[in-house]
Amino acid sequence: MSMEDMLNKLKENGIKVTPQRQEVLRVFLENEKHYSAEEILKKVKNTFSNISLDTIYRTLSLFKGLGLINEVDFADGCRRFEINNVDGHHHHLVCLKCGRAEEVRFCPEDCLLKVQKQNPDFKVSGHTFKIFGYCPNCQ
Known part of the structure; x- marks a missing residue:
């Protein structure tokens, strides 16, 4: 899924496209790996120093509800998230x-x-x- 596809999905669902939300999406797109909320916060803080962990969790919940990302559990007590690629599950x-x-x-x-x-x-x-x-x- 491209950034444009993801932003369109937000707009189609009446979700405001904020710079912070775009930055969270960019984190997922720049390196398609599994991120904890804390790892995402650290990366987003480079651009938006005042962003909070609560905002990251709310954003992740929103993106998960829209099917943009998936939550993955590796049985280590840490919630991780990955981009929901349209090329099939894995x-x-x-x-x-x-x-x-x-x-x-x-x-x-x-x-x-x-x-x-x-x-x-x-x-x-x-x-x-x-x-x-x-x-x-x-x-």
Whole structure:
């Protein structure tokens, strides 16, 4: 998703496009990685020194509600966010030592099919898949 696409989505939903919101989007677009709210705050403070962590959390909640970003949980107690790319969902490899996460660009569809076959009355609305281990630097 481009900056223009994201700004249009805000406008279409009657959301004011503020410079601070644009800066948060820029952070996600400049390096498509997984950011905590604190990491985003640190980056945005370079441009807007008076911005608060509360403002960052409200902005992240707004963007998440509009489908611009996703919240990801790497089971380390830290909420992280990533841009919601339109090229399809993905899963993650997560290092248990340094916390680094890499995207896995395939989906365990055979597992999903088995779940649906064993539970035909259960309607699956989404899923996540994480593999935990140690990256080359931490092994």
